[in-house]
Amino acid sequence: MAGRGYGYTQQECIDVASEFAVQLGKRTKDEPLSMKWMNGFLSKWPESENIPRAFEFVRAKMASEAVVMT
Template sequence: MTGQGPLFSTEEEAKLVDHVKYMANLGYGFTITEVVAKANDYAVFLKNRTHDNPLSVKWFHGFRRR
């Protein structure tokens, strides 16, 4: 089964993980919806995605497995 390639490079995904962990260490743990929104904004910023094609919770579950 083939699908779309990864949205973020390994380095880009590591930056997102670091940000989520940093905020959690400050006492602000993001909800799943907030992580998806942050990732979506990051993907739009990187021009990997458009605002009219947002990420979903399904993306989050794959992200968490990685």
């Protein structure tokens, strides 16, 4: 999705990572990852942090005929 111009919010990243941790048996559903985990992740992988764009810009960009055809 990032290649198409859609980004994830930090909370969405935490939710996806929490679900994956549950699948791996590292966490339970009652103990999701926290913002502290996200900050640690971003400090270890600074290149993964992108500045989110406004949704209106992304929607306009994704509405072009070439992108829709792809």
